[in-house]
Amino acid sequence: MATIKINVNGEEREISDIDPNTPLLWTLRDNLQMVGTKFGCGKGLCGACTVHLNGNAARSCSIPISAVDGQSVTTIEGLAAKAHKLHPLQEAWMEHDVPQCGYCQAGQIMNAAAFLSRNSTPSDSDIDDAMAGNLCRCGTYQRIRKAIHTAATKGGVA
Amino acid sequence: MKKDLYDHDLEPDVDMPAEFIQRLNRPSKRVSETADSFIPRRQFLKMSGIAGGGLVLAFSLSRSPSAKAAHHTDSDSPEFSPNAFIQIKPDGTIVLAAKNPEVGQGIKTFLPMIIAEELEVPWESVAIQQSAIDAKRFGPQSAGGSQSTPRNWDPLRQAGAVARTMLISAAAKTWGVTESKCKADQGFIVNESNGKKLSYAKLAATAASLPVPDGKTVPLKKRSDYKLLGKFIPGVDNQDIVTGQPLFGIDQQLPGLLYAIYVKCPSFGGTVKSANLDAIKARLGVVDAFILKGNGVDNELSAGVAILAKSTYEAFQAEKALEVDWDKGPASKESWTDLQKQSREITSKPGKVTEEQGDLTAALSSAAQVVESFYTYPFLSHSNLEPQNCTAWFRDGKMELWAPSQTPQAIAGMLSKLLDLDQSKIEVNQLRIGGGFGRRLLNDFACEAAAIAHKVDAPIKLMWNRESDMAHDFYRVGGFHNLTGTLDSNGRLTGLQDRTIVFTPTGGDGKRPVRGGNVRASNIQCPEIPNVRIEANSLPLQVPAGWWRAPGSCSLAWVFQSFIHEMAVTAKRDHLEFLVEQFGEPRWLKKGKAQILNTERAINVTKLAAEKGDWGKPMKKGQGRGLSFYFSHLGYFAEIAEVTVDSANNVTVDRVVVAADVGMLLNKSGGENQVEGSVIDGISTLADQEITFENGAVKESNFDTYPLLRMPAQPKIEIHWITSDYSPTGLGEPAFPPLAAAVTNAIHQATGKRIRTMPISKEGFQIT
Ligand code: FES
Ligand code: FES
Numbered sequence: 001m002a003t004i005k006i007n008v009n010g011e012e013r014e015i016s017d018i019d020p021n022t023p024l025l026w027t028l029r030d031n032l033q034m035v036g037t038k039f040g041c042g043k044g045l046c047g048a049c050t051v052h053l054n055g056n057a058a059r060s061c062s063i064p065i066s067a068v069d070g071q072s073v074t075t076i077e078g079l080a081a082k083a084h085k086l087h088p089l090q091e092a093w094m095e096h097d098v099p100q101c102g103y104c105q106a107g108q109i110m111n112a113a114a115f116l117s118r119n120s121t122p123s124d125s126d127i128d129d130a131m132a133g134n135l136c137r138c139g140t141y142q143r144i145r146k147a148i149h150t151a152a153t154k155g156g157v158a
Numbered sequence: 159m160k161k162d163l164y165d166h167d168l169e170p171d172v173d174m175p176a177e178f179i180q181r182l183n184r185p186s187k188r189v190s191e192t193a194d195s196f197i198p199r200r201q202f203l204k205m206s207g208i209a210g211g212g213l214v215l216a217f218s219l220s221r222s223p224s225a226k227a228a229h230h231t232d233s234d235s236p237e238f239s240p241n242a243f244i245q246i247k248p249d250g251t252i253v254l255a256a257k258n259p260e261v262g263q264g265i266k267t268f269l270p271m272i273i274a275e276e277l278e279v280p281w282e283s284v285a286i287q288q289s290a291i292d293a294k295r296f297g298p299q300s301a302g303g304s305q306s307t308p309r310n311w312d313p314l315r316q317a318g319a320v321a322r323t324m325l326i327s328a329a330a331k332t333w334g335v336t337e338s339k340c341k342a343d344q345g346f347i348v349n350e351s352n353g354k355k356l357s358y359a360k361l362a363a364t365a366a367s368l369p370v371p372d373g374k375t376v377p378l379k380k381r382s383d384y385k386l387l388g389k390f391i392p393g394v395d396n397q398d399i400v401t402g403q404p405l406f407g408i409d410q411q412l413p414g415l416l417y418a419i420y421v422k423c424p425s426f427g428g429t430v431k432s433a434n435l436d437a438i439k440a441r442l443g444v445v446d447a448f449i450l451k452g453n454g455v456d457n458e459l460s461a462g463v464a465i466l467a468k469s470t471y472e473a474f475q476a477e478k479a480l481e482v483d484w485d486k487g488p489a490s491k492e493s494w495t496d497l498q499k500q501s502r503e504i505t506s507k508p509g510k511v512t513e514e515q516g517d518l519t520a521a522l523s524s525a526a527q528v529v530e531s532f533y534t535y536p537f538l539s540h541s542n543l544e545p546q547n548c549t550a551w552f553r554d555g556k557m558e559l560w561a562p563s564q565t566p567q568a569i570a571g572m573l574s575k576l577l578d579l580d581q582s583k584i585e586v587n588q589l590r591i592g593g594g595f596g597r598r599l600l601n602d603f604a605c606e607a608a609a610i611a612h613k614v615d616a617p618i619k620l621m622w623n624r625e626s627d628m629a630h631d632f633y634r635v636g637g638f639h640n641l642t643g644t645l646d647s648n649g650r651l652t653g654l655q656d657r658t659i660v661f662t663p664t665g666g667d668g669k670r671p672v673r674g675g676n677v678r679a680s681n682i683q684c685p686e687i688p689n690v691r692i693e694a695n696s697l698p699l700q701v702p703a704g705w706w707r708a709p710g711s712c713s714l715a716w717v718f719q720s721f722i723h724e725m726a727v728t729a730k731r732d733h734l735e736f737l738v739e740q741f742g743e744p745r746w747l748k749k750g751k752a753q754i755l756n757t758e759r760a761i762n763v764t765k766l767a768a769e770k771g772d773w774g775k776p777m778k779k780g781q782g783r784g785l786s787f788y789f790s791h792l793g794y795f796a797e798i799a800e801v802t803v804d805s806a807n808n809v810t811v812d813r814v815v816v817a818a819d820v821g822m823l824l825n826k827s828g829g830e831n832q833v834e835g836s837v838i839d840g841i842s843t844l845a846d847q848e849i850t851f852e853n854g855a856v857k858e859s860n861f862d863t864y865p866l867l868r869m870p871a872q873p874k875i876e877i878h879w880i881t882s883d884y885s886p887t888g889l890g891e892p893a894f895p896p897l898a899a900a901v902t903n904a905i906h907q908a909t910g911k912r913i914r915t916m917p918i919s920k921e922g923f924q925i926t
Contacts, residue, residue, distance in 0.1 A: 001442075019442070019443070019471065019472065019475075021471075022469065022471045023471060026469060026470050026471040029470070030417065030469045030470055030471070031469070033411055034402075035402075035404050035408070035409040035411070036401070036402020036403070036404075037402070038406075038408070038543075038544070038592075039408065039470075039545065040543050040544075040545075040624065040861075041624045041860050041861050042474075042623055042624055042860075043624070043860055043861075043862070045860060045861040045862055046543065046861055048543060075402065076400075076401065076402030077401065077402045079401075079402075080401060086400070086401070089400075090400040090401065093396070093399075093400045094392055094396045094397060094400060095392075097390070097391075097392035097393055097396065097827040097828070097831065099262075099393055099395075099396060099399045099400075100262035100263070100264070100831055100832070100835055101260075101261060101262025101542075101543070101544070101590070101591060101592045101593045101594075102262065102393075102395065102396075102399035102405070102406075102590065102592070103262075103406060103542075103543045103544045103592030103593060104543050105399050105400060106399075106400075106402045109400060125870070127869070128869045128870040128872070129870060131869045132868045132869050132870050133868075134869070135543065135861065135866045135868065136543070136838075137541060137542060137543040137593050137595075137866060138262045138543075138593060138835045138839075139834060139835035139836070139837070139838025139839050139842070139867070140831065140834070140835060141834075141838060141867075141869045141872040142834045142838075142872060142875055143831065143834070144869070145869070145872075
């Protein structure tokens with residue numbers, strides 16, 4: 001058992017008495033009760049669990065908590081800027097009514113946010129390639145692509 | 159034998175979820191679906207308080223902060239609530255009920271839209287409240303068979319119209335004028351003689367004192383007067399979704415919650431002889447472990463081992479250390495390879511005729527050309543992205559559940575028998591669901607959660623991992639069709655025979671098919687074929703089968719729409735002309751029966767798809783265009799797919815054009831989202847999805863072995879609607895069935911190769 005310190009959405013959190021092999025995903029969901037990050041496959045295959053680790057998109061189901069000790073994590077709950085302003089991607093997601101069931105969408109948005117911060121003028125195929133690791137069982141891919149374009153034209157990085 | 163092959167509902171067993179619910183709800187069966195029979199809102203408030211009080215997260219008022227305050231308003235305030243669906247507060251808050259489970263089909267948005275339309279209020283002014291599960295107040299509450307729309311269309315319009323009518327009466331009374339002088343307009347009643355206005359809020363108290371008229375007697379709005387229905391309205395939960403708020407079953411948190419897993423025999427129906435429970439209980443983080451015998455009913459409680467831990471991870475790890483000595487059931491001898499062999503053999507020989515029209519033997523002997531083809535498709539998993547889960551808490555003799563279920567009303571009846579609890583002691587909360595597709599019409603996960611919670615002094619959250627979700631699904635059944643078609647010398651289709659397999663479940667009567675497994679002549683959807691013969695051979699199946707998006711139609715459309723194309727190609731005729739010829743005269747085969755094919759609507763969507771999909775325009779080498787039609791769940795869909803196939807058989811689906819007639823589109827956004835999703839799902843399924851089993855256990859375990867389509871493979875999708883006066887229907891299903899044949903017919907045009915085995919990876923093609 002270990003004690004882990006991580007910065008989650010700008011807040012220092014300490015988790016004591018935890019199995020160091022616990023994936024970041026379950027630490028967020030069970031220990032910190034932040035359930036926006038979702039479980040889909042547990043094997044890095046679906047992207048539902050995507051968060052930002054030091055600014056990069058990462059699959060939280062496949063990262064043991066011991067590996068992120070002392071590092072910074074942003075989750076979907078923390079994506080919006082503090083001043084009650086949504087991220088342009090969140091706005092675009094609502095404008096295009098992207099979600100069907102909505103279960104994959106936190107992971108989609110987190111993945112898209114990391115991608116847009118590197119490529120602010122993406123083409124369709126840039127988007128498709130960047131998002132290929134995120135599954136949507138409901139098939140909302142058309143709208144995800146549209147929403148990412150919209151967010152990009154509005155200055156995608158919050 | 160002369161028989162009307164089309165004189166029954168097209169997908170008889172699609173209705174089973176509804177029957178199923180009705181059966182389980184027998185005590186409340188007399189509750190009619192009309193709005194006026196629901197208990198008045200005021201009474202309901204006194205009876206039970208608003209659903210979701212206390213710790214429950216299921217109560218969710220969307221969008222309007224002022225409505226959140228309304229939640230705490232004293233129930234004795236003079237609000238106007240003529241039925242369970244509408245609450246108008248004196249402070250102007252309007253709360254509308256979202257009665258049915260939201261699985262991604264958009265129902266939490268469009269059912270309240272129906273009420274708002276008739277109530278005549280601006281959509282921006284309403285708050286949406288997810289209803290409690292209660293048949294007496296809300297009527298049937300389920301999500302399946304795309305039935306929620308047709309079943310609620312009249313009752314919810316009436317609910318809104320009743321309130322509007324009463325507000326008009328209240329205004330007339332206030333002003334001392336006749337009702338005909340008063341008109342409802344977006345939250346106000348306007349006095350047409352002097353232009354004066356009163357808001358609904360101001361009229362609430364007076365309206366509340368009036369008698370509630372019968373919903374069937376109040377005037378409904380004309381479709382041409384609609385202001386809201388048909389518009390692009392985003393989902394009411396969107397903001398919560400994009401900011402990661404707790405909405406789903408898996409998100410439930412309760413004080414002192416324990417995390418549970420339930421391990422069942424990998425081969426279906428096995429029971430537990432023994433397990434290393436002591437070793438499991440000694441593990442760090444594990445709180446308890448025990449064996450449940452189960453009741454042997456696959457959609458209730460199978461035997462297994464429950465493990466309770468302080469975290470999901472510790473529960474999942476404990477499963478890896480669990481050793482069980484299983485007593486394997488008869489299913490352990492079942493294998494997909496064997497079933498394939500057996501089915502091929504059975505369907506290669508004449509069997510018992512189950513349906514016949516005309517004289518197929520004569521058609522065969524007089525035919526100018528005869529085509530014989532064997533089509534087969536595999537079992538499929540639902541693969542909801544949110545794995546099965548359920549939260550349950552048993553305390554003070556009362557069981558409370560937070561169940562992501564498509565049939566939440568069925569749960570109390572099941573649990574009452576299973577745990578010997580009075581139904582009044584069981585409360586079910588509905589939650590947003592991370593994908594349905596028919597999987598959650600069955601409530602095995604809820605039975606498991608409740609059976610575990612029943613033995614534990616804490617709330618528990620049962621969590622399935624992806625592997626158990628795929629290993630213990632209720633699968634879309636695979637199928638086998640040995641088809642024979644006959645053409646006369648003019649290239650007209652004179653006969654069609656299907657020698658097929660209908661699987662029957664163990665413990666059944668040997669005739670009733672498994673869920674979603676029936677095959678009828680009407681599934682051919684070509685009423686002009688004069689000679690038709692179906693030989694449906696029964697074969698017992700142990701692997702659990704379930705309803706899967708557009709049950710029956712999801713696979714049969716591919717078989718018959720491919721074969722019709724095959725016959726057109728053999729006849730050297732244009733496929734469009736040939737297909738339309740099979741519909742015959744534009745007519746409704748049984749006038750007024752929405753479930754029965756209307757060939758006029760079929761012809762119209764088929765021609766529209768052809769027109770918008772550039773039918774007949776030349777294509778480059780390696781490209782192909784395919785057409786397909788299907789009618790299911792009251793929706794008429796024709797689709798055109800355009801593909802490019804390279805020399806290595808890599809298939810790119812470039813464009814899919816959809817033409818649809820569902821009467822009217824209730825929500826342009828939600829409806830089109832369903833169609834786009836169905837197209838993606840159709841390609842996903844045909845590309846490389848197959849569930850196989852050996853020794854009664856499923857081999858595929860996660861998205862590496864059972865892949866879903868990824869974003870780069872998506873085509874361009876165009877949707878065209880025919881608006882008609884027919885009643886609207888749900889869109890979760892009917893867009894799916896035609897897609898596969900449109901693609902495989904296009905591949906045929908591009909390459910000359912006919913695909914008769916699904917998925918197409920079996921025939922050496924890959925979707926890229
Ligand atoms: S849950 Fe992490 S990638 Fe699927
Ligand atoms: S919206 Fe349902 S999985 Fe993406």
